Amino acid sequence: MSKPGVASLHEALQKSFQGLENNQKIWTSLLAECVPLLESLGNLAEQSKALSNVQLSITPLRVFPDLEDRLRFKLQEAMDTVLVKLNEKMSSFQSVRDAITNHVSGVVQLYEQLTDSLDLNCVTERSATAPSIADMMEWLQDAGRHYQRQFMKRKLLLQTLRPDDLTLMESAPGRWKSLASQSAEDNITDAFFKVSFFMES
Amino acid sequence: MKTLRQLSVDPSDLGSQRCRLGPGLMSDLGLNLGSPVLVSVPGGSCLCSAWPRSDLAEGFLQMDLKCSSPSVMLHPHSHLHLEPGQLTPVSCPKLKGVKITVVVQSVDFKKYTPSRIIHEHVKDVLKGVYVHEKHVINLEDFDTEIRFVIIESLNPDCTSTGLITSKTGVEICGIQTVRHFRSHLQDRPQVTLGGLEEVSASMREMLQLPLLYPNTLNSLGVSCPRGVLLVGPPGVGKTLLVHKVVGEVGASLVVVKGPEVVGSRPGESEEKLRAVFKRARSEAVEGPCVLFLDELDSLCPRRTGSSSPENRLVAQLLTLMDGMDQSDRFLMVGATNRPDSLDSALRRPGRFDREVIIGAPTLQQRKSILSVLCATVPVCPSVDMTELAQRTSGYVGADLSALCREAAMNAIRENSKGSGVKLVSMHHFQEALKVVRPSCLRSSLGRTELSPVSWEQIGGLDDVKLKLRQSIEWPMIYPEAFIRLGLNCPRGVLLYGPPGCAKTTLVRAAASSSHCSFLSVSGADLYSPYVGDSEKALAQLFRQARACAPCILFLDEIDSLIGSRSTGQTSNSVHTRLLSVLLNEMDGVGLKTLERRGNEKILQAEGVEENHTHEKLDCQEVSNKDVMVVAATNRPDSLDSALLRPGRLDHIIYVPPPDKQARHAILKACTHSMPLAADVNLEELAAQTGLYSGADLGNLCKEAALLALQCENMEASVIKHTYFLQSLHKMSPSLTAQQIHTYQTPLR
Numbered sequence: 033m034s035k036p037g038v039a040s041l042h043e044a045l046q047k048s049f050q051g052l053e054n055n056q057k058i059w060t061s062l063l064a065e066c067v068p069l070l071e072s073l074g075n076l077a078e079q080s081k082a083l084s085n086v087q088l089s090i091t092p093l094r095v096f097p098d099l100e101d102r103l104r105f106k107l108q109e110a111m112d113t114v115l116v117k118l119n120e121k122m123s124s125f126q127s128v129r130d131a132i133t134n135h136v137s138g139v140v141q142l143y144e145q146l147t148d149s150l151d152l153n154c155v156t157e158r159s160a161t162a163p164s165i166a167d168m169m170e171w172l173q174d175a176g177r178h179y180q181r182q183f184m185k186r187k188l189l190l191q192t193l194r195p196d197d198l199t200l201m202e203s204a205p206g207r208w209k210s211l212a213s214q215s216a217e218d219n220i221t222d223a224f225f226k227v228s229f230f231m232e233s
Numbered sequence: 234m235k236t237l238r239q240l241s242v243d244p245s246d247l248g249s250q251r252c253r254l255g256p257g258l259m260s261d262l263g264l265n266l267g268s269p270v271l272v273s274v275p276g277g278s279c280l281c282s283a284w285p286r287s288d289l290a291e292g293f294l295q296m297d298l299k300c301s302s303p304s305v306m307l308h309p310h311s312h313l314h315l316e317p318g319q320l321t322p323v324s325c326p327k328l329k330g331v332k333i334t335v336v337v338q339s340v341d342f343k344k345y346t347p348s349r350i351i352h353e354h355v356k357d358v359l360k361g362v363y364v365h366e367k368h369v370i371n372l373e374d375f376d377t378e379i380r381f382v383i384i385e386s387l388n389p390d391c392t393s394t395g396l397i398t399s400k401t402g403v404e405i406c407g408i409q410t411v412r413h414f415r416s417h418l419q420d421r422p423q424v425t426l427g428g429l430e431e432v433s434a435s436m437r438e439m440l441q442l443p444l445l446y447p448n449t450l451n452s453l454g455v456s457c458p459r460g461v462l463l464v465g466p467p468g469v470g471k472t473l474l475v476h477k478v479v480g481e482v483g484a485s486l487v488v489v490k491g492p493e494v495v496g497s498r499p500g501e502s503e504e505k506l507r508a509v510f511k512r513a514r515s516e517a518v519e520g521p522c523v524l525f526l527d528e529l530d531s532l533c534p535r536r537t538g539s540s541s542p543e544n545r546l547v548a549q550l551l552t553l554m555d556g557m558d559q560s561d562r563f564l565m566v567g568a569t570n571r572p573d574s575l576d577s578a579l580r581r582p583g584r585f586d587r588e589v590i591i592g593a594p595t596l597q598q599r600k601s602i603l604s605v606l607c608a609t610v611p612v613c614p615s616v617d618m619t620e621l622a623q624r625t626s627g628y629v630g631a632d633l634s635a636l637c638r639e640a641a642m643n644a645i646r647e648n649s650k651g652s653g654v655k656l657v658s659m660h661h662f663q664e665a666l667k668v669v670r671p672s673c674l675r676s677s678l679g680r681t682e683l684s685p686v687s688w689e690q691i692g693g694l695d696d697v698k699l700k701l702r703q704s705i706e707w708p709m710i711y712p713e714a715f716i717r718l719g720l721n722c723p724r725g726v727l728l729y730g731p732p733g734c735a736k737t738t739l740v741r742a743a744a745s746s747s748h749c750s751f752l753s754v755s756g757a758d759l760y761s762p763y764v765g766d767s768e769k770a771l772a773q774l775f776r777q778a779r780a781c782a783p784c785i786l787f788l789d790e791i792d793s794l795i796g797s798r799s800t801g802q803t804s805n806s807v808h809t810r811l812l813s814v815l816l817n818e819m820d821g822v823g824l825k826t827l828e829r830r831g832n833e834k835i836l837q838a839e840g841v842e843e844n845h846t847h848e849k850l851d852c853q854e855v856s857n858k859d860v861m862v863v864a865a866t867n868r869p870d871s872l873d874s875a876l877l878r879p880g881r882l883d884h885i886i887y888v889p890p891p892d893k894q895a896r897h898a899i900l901k902a903c904t905h906s907m908p909l910a911a912d913v914n915l916e917e918l919a920a921q922t923g924l925y926s927g928a929d930l931g932n933l934c935k936e937a938a939l940l941a942l943q944c945e946n947m948e949a950s951v952i953k954h955t956y957f958l959q960s961l962h963k964m965s966p967s968l969t970a971q972q973i974h975t976y977q978t979p980l981r
Contacts, residue, residue: 137361143266152260156285166266166285177249181375184358188377191350192342219245 037146038154038165042230044142045168048135049227052175055128056220059179062128063212066121070205073114077201080107084198108195115190122187129183136176139169162230171223178216185211237294239313248374250299250362252281254320255291259283262322269325269363269394274310277302280323280365280394299371300362303418306369306381325363328395330388330402333359336369336381336414340515343408346378355382356403366393380411413519416485426470426477427605428598428630432589436461436478439587440521440564458586460554462529462579463568465591466780468631468672471568474591475525484521484564487513491531499542503549510553517563529567530574547576554584593629593780596622602630606637613658621662627671627750627781639665671750671781685745691735692902692927693895697888698739701726704884705743705785705861723883724819725862727791729869730888731968731976733928736865739888740787743863749783756794759811767807768814775818778860791864792871812873819862819881869976887976890926890968893919899927903934910951918957924966924973936960 088100143150143165150165158164189208193201237258246253252270264270264283272279272294279301286293298309335355337343358372359382370382385406387395397403426433439458443450463471479486487509494505513524526532536544554565567585569575579585594602600622607618625633643661688698708715708722715722728736744751754774759767778784788794795812864882866872876882891899897919904915922930937956941949944956 140267147265152256152265152285155266156256156289167287169266170284170287173249174245180357181248184354184375185377188350188354188379191354192346192378194345 037149041139041142041146041150041165042162044139045165045172045227046231048139048172049168049224049231051135052132052172052220053224055132055179059125059128062121062124066118066208067205069114069118069121070208073111073118074202074205076107076111076114077198077204080104080111081198081202083107111195115193118190122190125183125186129179132176132179136172139172143169161233163226168227168230171220171226174216175220175223178213178220182211182213235292237292237315237317239311239315240293240295241311242295242297246295246297248297248299248371250280250282250297251284252279252294252296253284253286254294256285256289257291258317258320259285261317262320264322269323269396271321271323271365271394272296272315273319273321274305274313274315276308276310277305278365278368279305280363280368282363283322300364300368300384301371302367303369303383306371307415307418323394324392325394325396326389326392327398328364328387328389328401330404331359331364331395331397332385332388332404332406334383334385334407334409335379335405336383336409336411338378338380338411340410340518342378343410348405348408351379351408352403352405354379355405358382359397359401359403360399362397364395364397381414383414409519410515413485413516416516417483426473427602428594428600429470429474429591432463432591433474433478433481435587435589436474436564436566437482440478440482440484440523443562458582459563460565460567460583460585460587462572462585462588463566463591464572464588465570466593466629466672467570468629469591469593470630471570471591472525472527473630475523475566475568479523479525482521484523485516485519486523486525487516487563488525488527489532491526491528494532495546500545502542502546506546506549506553513563522563524563524565526565526567529569529579530571533576533579534574535576547578551576551578551584554579593627594633596626599625599628599633602633603637606634607657610637610641611656613656616657616659616662624666624748625671626748626783628669629672632669632672636662636665636669639669684741686738686742688742688746690902691738691742692898692900693891694735694739694888697728697886698742700884700886701739701743702746705863706747708783723861724880725864725882726884726886727869727872727877727882728863728865728886728888729976730867731890731926731972732867733926733967734888734890735927736867736888737789740785740789740863740865744785744787747783747785749785749861750778750781751785751787752778753787753789754794755789759794760807765810768810771811771814772818775860784860786860786862788862788864790866792866792868795873795876812876816875816881889976890924890973891930893923896922896925896930899930900934903931904952907934907938908951910953912954913952913957914954918961921961922966924968924970926966926968929964929967933957933960933964936964 083100083103088094093099155165158167186208189204189211193204195201237254243253252272254264259265262270262283266284267282270281270283272281279296279298281296281300286295294315298306333355335351337351354377358375358379359370362370364370364384364387366384366387368384370384372379372381387393388402439461463474465471476486478484489506489509494509495502496505509524513522516522533547533550534543536547538544565585567579572580572588580588600618603618603621603625607616625636628636640657640661643664644655644657647661648655691698704723704726714720728739730736752774754771759770761767761770774786778786795808795815862882869885877885897916900915900918904913918933922933925933934957937960938952940956940960941952
């Protein structure tokens with residue numbers, strides 16, 4: 033039994049869970065901020081689509097010169113603004129994800145350094161107040177993977193939007209919402225409950 | 234150590250690359266948390282990171298197939314029992330670089346997404362994953378368009394496993410779609426095929442040329458042929474050929490089976506057909522592709538009437554084929570066994586440019602098919618493939634495979650009785666030959682089962698036997714002599730002579746001594762109340778006979794079957810029409826193109842260094858490609874003179890009534906199984922039975938035996954000479970001197 037190794041690993045785990053909890057809050061708030069942006073993006077796409085469908089020359093609006101081009105320009109400008117904002121949000125998402133991955137890999141690295149002094153019994157030992165090190169590392173990794181997955185999905189969704197495929201863009205808000213995976217979030221929250229005694233110790 | 238039971242993976246572990254083990258096993262193997270471990274399973278292996286089970290139980294294994302061999306990825310095993318020895322800890326150094334192929338879900342994604350985005354995404358996703366060379370990384374849990382990543386090679390290349398970090402350089406070699414990836418994995422089992430080298434070479438060329446030399450073809454301004462129609466009787470291996478070529482070239486295959494496309498609602502079939510072409514087009518973007526229309530005759534029948542629904546389907550197919558432009562680089566292959574029922578518009582250059590006719594296999598082809606089929610069967614070395622190929626005239630590839638299967642089954646049956654022989658030997662094949670009949674002759678009207686008769690069972694007639702052997706057996710046995718002297722195989726033989734003189738029996742003996750197919754036809758088979766039906770049946774009979782050449786076609790009582798034009802009956806009767814069909818079939822202008830078999834081989838062009846047996850087989854093949862017609866009649870004067878000229882029935886053999894010696898021989902043969910008393914003098918009997926035919930003599934022996942039973946009650950043990958003489962008194966010969974005289978006057 034090499035207590036010092038376990039102690040330092042426990043310390044790192046406590047820190048990581050703390051970091052994870054903070055970052056989870058940031059992530060949720062970021063997600064909430066993104067929803068209106070995406071909705072406006074979908075809205076703009078719908079407007080562009082309507083514009084393509086209408087023939088302005090047979091409406092009373094035909095007296096305005098170049099109306100269609102001007103409108104389209106306006107809409108595209110607005111889309112650009114939204115996309116720039118979304119891009120900023122994505123970088124914030126990325127920094128959150130990076131922070132979480134850093135926490136996870138930090139713990140894993142520390143474990144790898146201490147492998148020689150820690151045998152498997154010690155790693156899988158559980159007590160009334162603290163789950164085993166293996167379990168906690170597993171939860172951390174699962175959480176890291178979840179955020180990685182979420183981030184990649186959302187990023188790819190935005191990256192595959194094309195100005196010439198308005199249907200795709202119109203459906204973006206719906207698809208964005210469907211990406212959220214409640215069960216994985218619940219698992220992470222569960223993990224927090226499981227480690228609550230350990231955090232307080 | 235006890236075995237591990239594999240359980241299905243925990244949903245929360247999906248995509249984690251974890252392999253859940255008991256902690257005891259982990260420490261036995263020297264594994265730590267997250268250490269890479271290579272698990273070998275049937276068909277491949279899987280690279281995982283070890284992790285203790287949360288309940289710490291031993292004896293179970295749950296692994297996530299994030300990084301595994303392609304075959305394991307496609308067909309994951311479940312509920313395996315693994316030995317702990319199948320788990321090997323491996324070391325995974327950090328990699329400098331990795332070359333990968335990305336597999337994406339849809340063609341659209343591949344087309345529209347910039348490679349920069351894919352690269353960035355893949356690099357991000359692969360971070361922290363243990364990879365193995367030639368393994369596939371499963372990214373399906375990310376639920377994005379990027380489905381798999383195939384690891385092509387690693388840098389440094391001294392290791393086969395490694396860990397991808399943020400510093401690892403990722404190089405994308407290519408992007409495929411999932412369908413392409415899967416179809417390539419599934420085509421792996423190689424089909425072997427004998428005897429169709431030439432056809433498969435030409436198909437391979439058509440597939441590969443546009444891929445290998447696209448610029449040359451462009452600069453020449455020619456388009457490569459894009460349609461091939463395979464025509465041949467069922468079972469010659471049309472479908473297998475396509476699968477083989479596709480597998481060799483590594484092309485993807487889109488199969489359309491005729492009946493699958495046809496839907497019940499109007500317009501549904503056309504829609505399905507369009508979808509198939511679209512699929513082929515999208516596959517062709519990624520590599521060579523073959524669109525295979527199997528059973529084309531059901532899909533595209535000849536258009537009839539005005540508004541049948543098939544017409545629309547045919548029209549749709551035609552327009553789709555015309556709509557293929559230069560950029561669609563897929564080859565279209567159609568296969569049918571009824572080319573005459575296809576719409577004629579299909580068979581023109583630009584649609585199906587080439588027509589490849591695969592006939593029933595020739596001797597050489599059968600030999601190579603047999604050697605391919607027997608490659609995996611433990612065959613006794615005494616089995617002679619050449620002899621087997623000679624015995625199987627008229628068998629197509631499917632028949633031969635059934636033959637081999639049946640022979641193997643015979644061997645198994647024998648083995649199960651405890652003989653302990655593990656090899657398939659020649660007599661197993663001979664048993665199987667009795668069960669498996671050639672499918673060329675199936676449903677043929679002339680197919681007959683005949684009990685074998687040997688030449689020795691026929692008494693006398695030695696010169697007739699010799700002549701028959703000359704015309705039937707010699708071309709089979711001494712082909713090279715025939716070729717050397719420039720002899721052609723005779724087309725036909727006419728046997729004539731008084732009734733009861735063993736004409737039919739002679740033919741039976743000839744058929745059983747030469748191992749060629751034997752068809753026999755009588756009037757009952759041919760005549761039909763419908764006009765033209767009999768002629769069609771006769772032509773069909775000849776076609777089948779040619780398909781399984783060398784073949785003997787026996788027309789018994791030909792005078793009643795086919796009349797003469799000169800006898801002044803009403804012309805245009807069925808008889809005369811049948812006669813004209815027969816004359817045409819025996820010595821017509823040529824064969825129909827559809828009946829082509831094998832490759833047109835000319836003997837002179839053969840290389841010098843070829844060995845003797847090969848040459849002999851070739852000779853045999855060349856000199857025996859025709860059907861031999863054997864006719865028998867006892868009224869030769871009523872035959873049409875056109876039938877009797879050389880080139881048709883060119884050997885006219887008179888089967889005479891037996892002379893004294895012959896009668897003696899016949900009596901000997903007839904009494905072979907009878908217990909004769911010592912005083913029986915067969916020579917005296919032979920002298921007394923002038924004008925008796927062979928059948929009469931047989932009857933005489935029978936009568937004598939019956940008489941013996943009658944006089945001596947049922948206890949008679951020998952037949953005495955007196956009984957023969959008594960029965961001879963009661964009988965009179967069936968021939969008359971005048972009758973024999975008419976036969977002996979020359980026919981022509």
